[in-house]
Amino acid sequence: MAVAALVTGTGVAALASGSAGTTATRSTIPGTVPSWATAANRVGPTNGSQSLGFRVYLSNRDPAGASAYARAVSTKGNALYRKFLTPAQYRAKFSPTDADVARVKSWLRSQGLTVGVVPDNNKYVEATGTISEAGKAFNTSFATFRYKGQTMRSNTTALSVPSTLSGIQGVIGLDESANLLHADASPPAGFRNAPPCSQYWGQKTISDTPAPDGTKLTPGPWSDNAAGTVTAYSVTAYAPCGYAGAQLQGAYGMTAPIRTGNDGTGVTVAVIDAYASQTILSDVNTYSSRHGLPPITGHLRQVVSPGTYIRPQNPRQDPEGWSGEETLDIEAVHTMAPGADIVYVGSPNNYRDLDAIMNRVVDRHLADIVTNSYGYGGEALPPGYIKPQEDTYIQAAAEGISLFFSSGDSGDETFGDPSATPTPDWPASSPWVTAVGGTALGVTQDNARLFELGWQSGTSTWNTTTSKWGPLSYLYGGGGGTSRLFAQPWYQKGVVPNAIATYNGTAPAARVVPDVSALGDPNTGMLVGQTQRFSNGTYYDEYRIGGTSLSSPLYAGMFALAVQKHGDYGLANPALYSARGVSYDVTKDQRSTYPGAIRVNFVNGENATDGYRYITRTFDWDEPLSIHVRPGYDDVTGVGSPAGTTWLNAVISYGG
Structure with missing residues (x-):
């Protein structure tokens, strides 16, 4: 992965407009080619007539001063501690000016692009147009690339703009890096927990609560190969049904x-x-x-x-x-x-x-x-x-x-x-x-913390043919x-x-x-x-x-x-x-006592019509x-x- 060099303070390296490669009339905007847009990942051309939307971001005035102020007001002992700015005060002190915005809007329109929203802090100017129009405006070409299972568009060279627009900080939306975004929870429609599950930690185990279809489960496996040693643990507790409210x-x-x-x-x-x-x-x-x-x-x-x-x-x-x-x-x-x-x-x-x-x-x-x-x-x-x-x-x-x-x-x-x-x-x-x-959390019947361990899960599935647990592998x-x-x-x-x-x-x-x-x-x-x-x-x-x-x-x-x-x-x-x-x-001290949970899933995610799956999920399996x-x-x-x-x-x- 190509990345910027580490910088002191809190900025990202090399983001100001202008570079050694500028000409008399245009300046490049560094940092505008994604690291994934490589020749090895390139898979084809783009359709130049396709519409796209993007935002031209403008640099703050005195960015170092803005960072210093944000640090000062958040740190006790500083004379500015908790002397927070209103949005209007921040705009007056650090945001791009109306004149900066006017120059960018005028240039975008001159390139045949349609200007959209500008927020109150003048941080960006939205625009829409075709891929061909954007390529001409920013002096670049576009292609499609395959990365992390997705086909995404990107410009092939660093973007450039007229040198009079030196306040442009970056452009978001010309490449499709935003497709790499993920939310961490999107449950499927019609999902519910399968029984058995516990109302609190340890309420039900495989020794005192039979599996719903009569499967004879044995303790789930867990091995830790750290330092060349192997320690086996037994997972017997059914997973909680889910904690709520007072718990x-x-x-x-x-x-x-x-x-x-x-x-x-x-x-x-x-x-x-x-x-x-x-x-x-x-x-x-x-x-x-x-x-x-x-x-x-x-x-x-x-x-x-x-x-x-x-x-x-x-x-x-x-x-x-x-x-x-x-x-x-x-x-x-x-x-x-x-x-x-x-x-x-x-x-x-x-x-x-x-x-x-x-x-x-x-x-x-x-x-x-x-x-x-x-x-x-x-x-x-x-x-x-x-x-x-x-x-x-x-x-x-x-x-x-x-x-x-x-x-x-x-x-x-x-x-x-x-x-x-x-x-x-x-x-x-x-x-x-x-x-x-x-973390992984165990809550007692009295709503107290029984244990809390790091959330790194190994997973093993019960094999109905062999009546044994399958190999343990990292899950999430x-x-x-x-x-x-x-x-x-x-x-x-x-x-x-x-x-x-x-x-x-x-x-x-x-x-x-x-x-x-x-x-x-x-x-x-x-x-x-x-x-x-x-x-x-x-x-x-x-x-x-x-x-x-x-x-x-x-x-x-x-x-x-x-x-x-x-x-x-x-x-x-x-x-x-x-x-x-x-x-x-949170340490590893309790993981030998609380090594994991056995969860039961409906095969179809909703009911027992298609049967059950039995899975061991281990706690703090970071090997x-x-x-x-x-x-x-x-x-x-x-x-x-x-x-x-x-x-x-x-x-x-x-x-x-």
Whole structure:
């Protein structure tokens, strides 16, 4: 993977306009060719008459000053701590000027392109046209490339513009890097848990609860080959049916604060996804009534942002697929912060407008906290794609907004392949966001945390022919690892072990993901309620689900309790790292006692008509990966997960 060199501070290398290759009349825009657009990946031409939409991003005024200000207002002891800017103040101080926008709009129109939306902070100018028109305007050609199982369009050379437009920072939408975006939870329609499953950890095991079809299961296998040794463990507990309400509040020690009114009241949490569920209000209210939560009526606002360009008949369009993501996110936030207001902001499509939606939320200051359950599978994106969005994250911190991102569901993105390059996901790897990793969680009958382990799952399936478990292989797990783009941020210095921060052989030390963690393992996941289509009709039902797309909204909800007492934080990481000594340190100490769970699935995902599948899912099975749980900071769970009122009070007291 071709990546930019590490840079000090928090920027991405080589993103300013102009280069040694400029001519008297045009300047190249560095970082505008994706690393995947190589000759080896090229598969064919493009149709020049095809329409496309794109955004021309403009550089901030004094970008170094904007970064410095965002750091200052988020860090205790600084004279500017918590002196947050309003959106209007930020625009006046750092945003591109009206004159910058006017020059770009005039040039785009002169090229036969149609100008669209410009946001209030002047960060970009939207435009539409054909591929041929865009190629002529930016002095490039286009081709199609095959990468990670997808055929995607890209420009073949760096984009260039007239030298008078030196303020152009990047162009998003000409290449299809946005197709690499993934959301971490999209449950299929008509899915439900198969029995048996436990209401709390260990309630049912294979020794006391028969399999529904009479299958005689033996303990599931787990072997750890670390240091050349082999240790066998026995997995006997059936997976939980899914935790909800008081179970999750109790496991993270939030029951007492919530009961006494520290429930997120007065705090607004934004959830960013794509599209919008038509049944979200009734679903969340039904879910709340079943699990001891207050109604969300009056505390939920849904905004579907307009888009100037939606690709017609795009096979990636799947509004119902994202309804599960929206439901999970909102119910998770509401569980941990039942008094908070939630604003759901949906992108009009699921492939390229999430950058504009984030800019909208930040520049209109729609929330105190934003949780994002999507990301890109690694850092293999052009710097010209990353830097404009980094500027939005910097603006968020300067305004006092805390951003949380899921760290991903694919571990270090190698899937155990030793020839693959380990990488964290972006935007989780941005130094300006809080990356939330995943854990496996055991909750007792009394709603207390029994164990919490790193979420890295091995999987083994029961073979009905041999009556034995099949081989164990890596399946999925919380994202993490050492960035190849960003230098180590100030809040990680002295906390992240140097061996991890320099894992890639880089100097100086690099940014490491994640920062914190919470429940993510789908095998010990959250019970979610949603209207779905079943073979016998469309109606509300509940099912267990996970992923770090659960971890992020759970953590954001708990952080809302701190914001209620403290006020806005801006970038949350300085406060969260300061509280690391009172966070729950996720280690491997309990995995021999709680090695995994046996889950039962309906073959058809809905009922027993087609039979059952029996699967062992192990906890903290990170043997084939480069990321591992360790005492203290680690690259699977960060500084750990919330540990009740001690953690909450430490975060609230940050800054005095």
